[in-house]
Amino acid sequence: MMDCAQTAALLRGWDRILILSHASPDGDTLGSACALMRGLVSLHKQVDFRCADEIPEKFTYLFQGIPLGGFSPEHILTVDVADLSLLGSLKGEYEGKIELAIDHHGTHKVFAERRWIEPESGATAEMIWLLLQELGVKPDKAMADCVYTGISTDTGCLRYRNATPRSYRIAAEALEAGADGAEINRVMWESKTRAQLEAERLILNGLEFFCDGKCAMLRVPRSILEKTGVKDSDLDGVAALPRQVKGVLFGITVKEKEDGTVKVSVRANPPADAAALCAKFGGGGHTGAAGCSFSGISLEEAAEKMKAASEEELLDAGY
Numbered sequence: 001m002m003d004c005a006q007t008a009a010l011l012r013g014w015d016r017i018l019i020l021s022h023a024s025p026d027g028d029t030l031g032s033a034c035a036l037m038r039g040l041v042s043l044h045k046q047v048d049f050r051c052a053d054e055i056p057e058k059f060t061y062l063f064q065g066i067p068l069g070g071f072s073p074e075h076i077l078t079v080d081v082a083d084l085s086l087l088g089s090l091k092g093e094y095e096g097k098i099e100l101a102i103d104h105h106g107t108h109k110v111f112a113e114r115r116w117i118e119p120e121s122g123a124t125a126e127m128i129w130l131l132l133q134e135l136g137v138k139p140d141k142a143m144a145d146c147v148y149t150g151i152s153t154d155t156g157c158l159r160y161r162n163a164t165p166r167s168y169r170i171a172a173e174a175l176e177a178g179a180d181g182a183e184i185n186r187v188m189w190e191s192k193t194r195a196q197l198e199a200e201r202l203i204l205n206g207l208e209f210f211c212d213g214k215c216a217m218l219r220v221p222r223s224i225l226e227k228t229g230v231k232d233s234d235l236d237g238v239a240a241l242p243r244q245v246k247g248v249l250f251g252i253t254v255k256e257k258e259d260g261t262v263k264v265s266v267r268a269n270p271p272a273d274a275a276a277l278c279a280k281f282g283g284g285g286h287t288g289a290a291g292c293s294f295s296g297i298s299l300e301e302a303a304e305k306m307k308a309a310s311e312e313e314l315l316d317a318g319y
């Protein structure tokens with residue numbers, strides 16, 4: 001286990017660095033990767049980036065102007081990756097080759113030679129901000145935009161339980177360094193297509209409550225994506241909806257993926273623990289937000305498993 005200073009010391013000696021983000025990339029894994037790549041480029045190092053899945057269009061500005069690739073990597077690190085399996089289809093290719101993992105998941109499963117893990121960090125991007133400073137990089141506007149994006153997306157615009165005073169401080173420092181917070185928040189939180197809204201309407205039609213209203217579940221079958229033309233990543237926001245209902249402790253979203261697997265997103269209200277529920281199926285995450293996945297079973301079978309497990313979890317915890 002390493003700290004920020006040791007991580008910086010390690011990176012100072014590296015060049016030709018490949019950074020990996022997790023599959024189904026979010027603002028934190030991409031913002032962290034891009035902020036770090038920008039910092040390393042400013043130190044005259046060569047960088048490259050890979051992710052198993054396509055980068056959603058709303059995140060492409062993070063990569064603007066970063067010179068990528070043109071070399072074979074000497075060193076490989078991951079950002080915001082809690083488990084090797086979260087590399088998705090890249091897992092096999094990089095298993096055993098990752099030298100460094102920078103992450104903030106309390107449920108991190110060791111896969112890298114060296115690790116810097118801070119579970120109390122609201123976003124991995126916060127750690128990257130500190131790392132840039134430790135490296136002697138003066139953050140420019142583009143780095144600040146990347147870090148702000150990671151903090152905003154992982155903390156729900158600094159609304160969630162994982163947002164600490166430090167998250168606010170680093171977000172403020174990013175704003176001082178030129179981050180366009182209002183525009184980033186508009187794009188991340190206040191903007192959707194008509195097709196996305198139509199898909200949300202169809203998904204909400206199937207909203208189901210159980211456990212006496214302490215649990216709410218949304219199902220996202222492929223048919224809704226086919227009907228509305230939205231992409232998987234266009235629906236990342238729906239996972240936040242069931243938890244908004246008063247009295248709900250577990251808001252569960254079960255989504256059928258293109259490859260036939262079922263991806264589950266759990267959002268919890270205190271005192272419920274989303275990571276504890278997902279751990280029953282080999283998943284993980286944070287207290288307020290976690291996930292797991294199923295393969296070889298249908299959407300409905302996965303939904304039933306999650307219902308039984310959440311009832312059990314609520315009983316065991318005595319809520």
Ligand SMILES: [Mn+2]
Pocket residue numbers: 028029080104123124154
């Ligand atoms: Mn994160």
